[in-house]
Amino acid sequence: DIARYSKLISPKDTGHNEQREARLLERCPPGHEGKRLVDKPATILDASGAIIAWYLPDALTxxxxxxxxxxxxxxAPSLEKSVRADGNWRTNQKWFNRGSEDVGATPGCxxxxxxxxxxxxxxxxxxxxxxxxxxxxxxxxxxxxxxxxxxxxxxxxxxxxxxxxxxxxxxxxxxxxxxxxxxxxxxxxxxxxxxxxxxxx
Structure with missing residues (x-):
């Protein structure tokens, strides 16, 4: 269940440590239903019945x-000013890259x-x-x-x-x-x- 799983993880768990992820998967295996395509509004429950995710397709028109x-x-002006070469972990320029076509939202924090x-x-x-x-x-x-x-x-x-x-x-x-x-x-x-x-x- 999600409460037990949340006690096992920490902010240091990035999802990139394969051994760590394998241990977590072993201790908290997924349900027995296997993969399922969900194409309508739904909630995802853990083993105890707690809602851990809401899936609301097309909720934002x-x-x-x-x-x-x-x-x-x-x-955009505030976002642009927020990114600095010497910024902290939230505003450092290296974390904000524009696409090659320069489209979309202005990167920033x-x-x-x-x-x-x-x-x-x-x-x-x-x-x-x-x-x-x-x-x-x-x-x-x-x-x-x-x-x-x-x-x-x-x-x-x-x-x-x-x-x-x-x-x-x-x-x-x-x-x-x-x-x-x-x-x-x-x-x-x-x-x-x-x-x-x-x-x-």
Missing amino acids: DTTQKEIREATNLL INLSPAWFQQGHENVSDPEVSASLKGPSCENILKAISRPAAIASAALRVMHPEQYWAGLRTLSNLGHIAVSKDLPQMPEALQYWASVFNTLS
Whole structure:
């Protein structure tokens, strides 16, 4: 089952160590049904009946996918600035390669959040709007991602209701704090924030 399997693995398991993978496969073999082609919405259960994956083909329509691409294009300047030759493990240039035809989304790594905790900064006690949302295009970006974000939130409402409601409570509390402490830009960002998650990366 997934609980037992999760106790056996660690972040160091990359899937590239064949001996390690063989040992994991021996200890946690797949079900007895063999391979099966799934071409309709389905859930995958572990041995204990816990849902470990949801398969939702065509859940994102062509229109929604187009909206996501257009929103990503709005983020292109921030994505481009995020990649540096001397970047850390998240932003190092060597991890971001463009295809030969230079098509698709601009490579990069940014965080969007109406309430980002400034980790590593001294004397900062309150969260702030993330740097990628502090510019003049904040409202346009948040409006562009609103429908895809709402779809992801609706999926979470079905798949993990406890996390969904906890997220809503968190955002509600953030709204009250932002107003009571007069935190810059946060009330405006929260007004257009359509995701139950408080950060999108």
